[in-house]
Amino acid sequence: MIALPCLVIVPLVGGLLAWIGGRKWPGTRVPWIASLATLCVMTAVLLDVTIRAIGRPGPWLAHFSAPWIPSLGITLRADMDGLSLVLLWLTGVLSFICVLLASRDETQRPGLFQFLLLTTISGVNGVFIATDLFLFLFFWELMLVPMYILIVLWGHEAREAAAIKFFLYTQGGGLLMMLSILGLVLLHYRHTGVLTFDYFALAGTAMSGRASILLMLGFFIAFAVKLPVVPLHVWLPDTHTQAPTAGSVLLAGILLKTGGYGLIRFVVLLFPDATAQITPLAMVLGVVGILYGAWLSLVQTDLKRLIAYSSVSHLGFVLLGVFSGSTLGIEGAVMQMVAHGLSTGALFAIAGSLQDNLHTRDMRRMGGLWGVLPHLSATGLFFAFASLGLPGMANFVGEFLVLLAVWHVSPVIAVLGAFGLVLSAVYSLTMVGRVFMGTRSSDAPRLPDFGFRQMTVFGLTMAVVVLLGLYPRPVLDLVHPTRPDVVSVLSQSAGGNGPG
């Protein structure tokens, strides 16, 4: 099936076209239109993949494989199961939000901007489907570098320090992961004499308990940095705050989800025994993240920093769910990732719009915006409530399932996690109170409210959040994470080399 590589290639090619377009017709919206068109094509491909997947016996819904470096056992192998499909859709939706809302009015080198944005998206798509570990690592780096450049070139006042911090932390994690991958491959080679980076082949590697814990930790730390897990979260507030709006939306909405995805695919499923050993530690880290993030979120004065710390808190639930050791927990974690992507992505888009208009992120200089910006404020209020886990919205489903799953493992952790629901209400409503309520000085300048374009995009996002909250089954039914020992029926029938 050629569609899977298309998911990676289309944004890459589209990005190049946007860049060329930007150079050829400077001062126009050509790059933006190219970008939008690219996303439309990408969504069409995704739709095609989805429709084909509907009738499949599963659990693997699509497969692609082509030789790359045969002497080292490296192939271009991609497989997609329900988990990948859900996250690919999340990427698609958030890319639209990003491009429609945040990158339209970029005037400074717009072509390059769109190119970097699309390259990141391409990398993320690759991460979600790659089942060759070398290829996975390649995509992992592919989504990192353009994001780094985006922050350095288009970020805010302290962008360079933030970008370097982002790069070092993620790269450090990536390095550990690379060592783990190499270790795993060599271990497999020593046992079987076959050199391969294939996920399915490596899954069966026999190893001692100590070795498996060591290798697992390499993966775990890389994904824990990305998710992020306290205390490895420190890059996140700076990066989110300094990144341009489109960057913040992409980072919070999708890039963090690659951490959660990695934990499920490459930690829990690849090293089930080792995972069980660090479960207590991971649970504690998860609940510490929930409470610590919520606590620090409350005291921030910078709007984007507040949202960033709230992300730390929300993603603590993902860590809890992933390590709860049950399908219920993993389904909850994925739901939480999707919901967090949509709601926090939207909140960053709103914060970005406020910064564009007010030229500040300092909440002490806001207040009373409801009177001047009713549409923006109502949107902000909606997503604030989504993010505090109001039942009927997607975030609640995630948190509920995670805590239900955690309850089986440790009621104490579940109770502490539930206490996070109180703290999330505190910071969310403090934010709403400081930004939208209160009085506004009468001589403040008039501000442009959200118009038709923004309200359409946000309205659709709200609809998705509510729909998933009221009827989460389509997503939950898809997200039965597939164990690697269930080898794809597709790959067998295609002889591992199917052109599509």
Add this chain to the structure above:
Amino acid sequence: MGGMLLPMVIAFPLAGSIILLLSAGEMPRRATQLIGPGSVGLSALCALFLASSFLSDPPVSGSFHVVLWHWLTLPGFAAQIALSLDQLSLVMMLVVSCIGFLILVYAAAYMDDDADICRFFAYMTLFVASMLLLVLASDLLALYVGWEGVGLCSYLLVGFWYGELNNALAARKAFVVTRIGDALLFVGLTLIATDVGTLDIPTVLHTIHAGPQTTLGCLLLLGGAMAKSAQVPFQTWLPDAMAGPTPVSALIHAATMVTAGVYMIARLHDLFLASPFTMVACAIVGTVTLLLAAGSALTQTDIKRVLAYSTMSQLGYMYLALGCGSWQGAIFHLVTHAFFKALLFMGAGAVILRMHHEQDMFRMGGLKADMPGVFYAFLAGSVALAGLPLISAGYFSKELILSNAWNLSPLLWFGALSGAFMTALYTFRCVFLTFFGTARGHAHGHTGLAMAIPMSILAVLAIFGGYMQTPAEIGGINMFANLLSPVFGPMREVGGTGLLLIGSLVPIIGVALAWTIWKPRDAVPAPANHPVQQVMRANWGFDAIYNWLLVHPYFTLGALNRRDGLDRISDGITWVMHGGSQVLARMQSGQVRRYAGWIAAGTVIALCLAI
């Protein structure tokens, strides 16, 4: 038929809310005033029709049951969005939709000159829809959706006038304090879901067995209910919530939302029966609350705060009744309280509107002459709240609770009786200060029909509504208890003529005492300022203690750590690297002599090591 109509009861106000929200304030005023009360009116009509068809032709299974859709189906857990109508939810549905309709009609006039009337009605209708979902849900998860939905609307409506920072703070406080209870409820639900594998209410009630697990679950649910109903120690949010427009106080903070906890416990009464400890705790919480709140109500100066504390106190009676196992008593008091407290808030609202948003009773006085209609309505509500014998609805429901309390423990009975005495005292203190004596402020305009008609209807109900259920000595009408007996079983006969007499005399003495203290005098009345009274007025210092113990440490320590101590560790690493590189850089001085020295030193050390 029921299957068709039941979802419509919720759908109408929900649709009204969505229309108003989508119009984003562009809806014309008249249309808003039509859609808001109209959609709830349609819902009330559906509810009445459903009630008549339910009562005339009761379903064989005992309830109408509609499964709307399956929310989740997972290994080990399943939940569905389903509605069910039995006698208990029937009563609640009628209270919410019909009283809700009256209050919305009143509100259409009350909010007539507010620029944001569209947003107001959008929230109000959304509230009615959520509350109806709460009372009709047959799955605890769906109930929880409604439970948080009403909390959301309460937040939005308390902070409706967003321009005042204090309103925003009051709204946040209301939401966060109830959210603590919600978290307890949430944990309780998780516990039950883990135990039973579903939150479907009939299934849960069938699979219960007494044990520590059940007691823990019941205590958690009780905690959630207490926060929603502003019971001690969660009561601090309700007085501040009076910052919202007065119709909001009437609908949300008197008639419906705060009684959601009472409803939930009554709904799950089989579960609570399996945990006697929780029942006793519930009765004690109710008694403590009704006494503390009545004490606070006695010392307030703001008319809405008097009513807020009295709501708390009356809710305390309901919790006492629940703790005694008198489910009918609790629900009966819930209904009569909805009549008279909604009426009192409407009356207070009419006064406040005509006094140009003055709420201090000590600046009112003599309003009887200026607004006789409002006075008589308010008086009817006050008579009912004070529970004056025979001529008020509150009398019958309070008597039922008092006699049940006697049955459980004379001590609780005495507490409730003292509460009844204080209720009469503070209620008529409010009446005498506001409507009697010399005028200390000026009333303007007049109260229109749209406000007068709902008040008159409720006044009639507040006076005569109690004759649904009377003690054996006064007719022995058992309409209400018989209606609910399929849910709760037959009502126990408790009490006696002696108790009844004492219970009837106490409110009269209270009113008489109120007259001797606060009867019109020449001197302008002033609020008493004894330190004890100041403590009572400030809600017995609960707010101060919470601020000192919880809120301040949380904020202050957070502010100290604003820059994230963990981040400083990473800064520390940077600093060490930087410093280290400086030191190493200094070695590259470019001086050959120094390099030669280093080489020589290295050689010597290497040799030493080798030897």
